[in-house]
Amino acid sequence: MTSYDNMPYTSNPFVLSSPGHLHTIGSLFRLDPPDYRTARVLEIGCASGGNITPLAYRYPQSEFFGIDLSKVQIKSGEAQIRALGLTNIRLKVLSLDELDERHGPFDYIICHGVFSWVTASLQNKIIELCSELLNPKGIAYISFNTFPGWTINRTIRDMMMFHVRGIEDSATKAEQARAILDFVVDGMREDDGPYARFLRTEALRLSEHEDSYLLHEYLEEQNNPLYFTQFMDMVRAHKLQYLSDAQFETMFVGNLPEDVGRRLGDLPDIVQTEQYIDFIRNRRFRRTLLCREDAPIERNLTPDDLTPFYISTKLEMPGTLKQAQLDDDSVQSFSIDDIDLNTDQPISKHAMYTLIQARGRPISFTALASDLAEKTGGSVSQTTTHLLYQLNLARLLLAGLIDIHSGGSDEPEQRSARPRASALVRHQARVSNQVTSLRHLPVKLIDMDRVLLTHLDGSRSEVDLAKLISDQIADGKLAMSNTGIDAISEDPSRPADLEHVIRQRLDLFFKIGLLES
Secondary structure (H helix, E strand, O other): OOHHHHOOOOOOOOHHHOHHHHHHHHHHOOOOOOOHHHOEEEEEOOOOOOOHHHHHHHOOOOEEEEEEOOHHHHHHHHHHHHHHOOOOEEEEEOOHHHOOOOOOOEEEEEEOOOHHHOOHHHHHHHHHHHHHHEEEEEEEEEEEEEOOOHHHHHHHHHHHHHHOOOOOOHHHHHHHHHHHHHHHHHHOOOOOOHHHHHHHHHHHHHHOOOHHHHHHHHOOOOOOOEOHHHHHHHHHHOOEEEEEEOOHHHHOHHHOOHHHHHHHHOOOOHHHHHHHHHHHHOOOEEEEEEEEOOOOOOOOOOHHHHOOOEEEEOOEOOOOOOHHHHHOOOOEEEEEOOEEEEEOOHHHHHHHHHHHHOOOOOEEHHHHHHHHHHHHOOOHHHHHHHHHHHOOHHHHHHOOOEEEEOOOOOOOOOOOOOOEOOHHHHHHHHHOOEEEOOOOOEEEOOHHHHHHHHOOEOOOOHHHHHHHHHHHHHOOOOOHHHOOHHHOOOOOOOHHHHHHHHHHHHHHHHHHOOOOO
C-alpha cells in the first residue's frame, strides 16, 4: 500500500496544466501544437483523475490516459468515470517502469506534483518518457519544487521529519508536524526577524491546508528540489528543450526593475535568464513546459501575434462606470491585487469594461475589435491598431493583467431563468463539496450549493428551487447555518428571502463558470 492509499491526496483540476492552456502557449511561440480538442493526453500521477476527468468530459473527441501507483485513488476515479459514462478516458495502476512506447505517443504529457517526490533516477525516467512518448510538436508539463525558494522550506520539512520520526499513523504524524511548527513559532514570539516572520507565515498557510497536503508535500520520504539549470541539464540530455513557464508572465524581465530587466534581456540563453529570475524572486515552485529540441520556437513576439487568440481579464472596476465616463477623456482605473491600469482613452476604457463585463469569459480578438469599433464609431482597423499599440494588449499579457486562450467558452452570455449545470458538476456536487468549473478551476461548496447544483438540470425556476430548499430545511436535510439565509431575515423560512438568497447563489454560479449554455 502506498502513502496515497493510506491518505489519498485531494485530486484537483490544474488549469495551467490543461491541454487548452498548453496549446495557447505553444501557439503563441508558433510551435503549431496539436489541437487540444482532439488530443491524446497522458497524466503521470493522476491520483483519482480530478485533473483529467473534467477535461475528458468537456472534450469527448480527445483521449486521456492517467497512471498512478495508488490503487485506492484509481478505484475512486474509475467509479466517477463510470458514473459519467465517459469512454475517452482510462485510469490505470501503473509504475513508470511499466510505461513505454506501447502506450504512446501523446500530444500532451502532464506531470504535476510528482517530480520532486521521487528519486533522482525516477526523475530522470520521467524526462526520458517525455522524450520517448511526446509527439513531434507535443508539449510536456512538469511541475517541481525548486531552489533557492525551497531552501528555507526544507528547514521546515527537516524539523517536521525529525519530530515525527517513528510515528506510523498518518493522522498522528500530521498532528505532530503541525505541533512542532507551532511550538517553534511560539518560541520565537518575541522575534520579528525575517526567519521568524517566514515561519509564522508558513504556519498560517499550512493551517489552511488539509492533512493530506501536509503529509505529501512535507513528510514524504522523498522531496528533492532542483535548481532550474539542474533540471534543464537533465532535459537537454534527453533531447528536449525549454518552451515556457506555464504562468507566462513570470518569464517577462520587463516586470523587474528596468536596469535589471535590461541586463537579463541581454543574456543569450533563456535558461540562464530564468535561473537569475529565480534567484531574484526566491522562487520555490515551477511549472515548466517542454518540447522536442528540434521543434521550431519563435520567441520574438510582436503585438500582432495576439490577433488569433481569445482575450479575458481578471481586472475589476472600482464601482460602476457610466456611459459618459467611457466616452470622455476622464481617467478611469482598473485593478487586480496591487496592480492598477489607468487610462483616459475611450477605446481602452470600452475594451477593459467589455472584458470585465464578460466576467472571465474569453472574447475573440476579432469580435472585441469589431464590437469596440461599433461602440466608439471608429473603423475595425483603427480599433485593432489601438488595442495592439495604444492599449498594448501584449504588455498587459506580460504584466498578468489579461489572459489569452486558443478558443472560446461553453459558458452562457446570460443566466437562464432555468439554469443548468453540467452532468459533471451535478455528479461532483452529489459526492463532494468541490466541483470543477468550465474554466477548469476547483470550486468549494457550502451545503446549499451542493443541493442547488445537484438539481440544476435546466428544468427548475428560482421559485422551484426556493421550494426545494424550503423542503430540505423543513425535513432537516439542510442546516440553516449552511444556507446563508439567516443573514437576510430573522424569519428565514419566508419565500421572498429564500428566492433572494438563491438568486444570489445562481448569480455567483454564473459568474464563476458553473453554468452551461
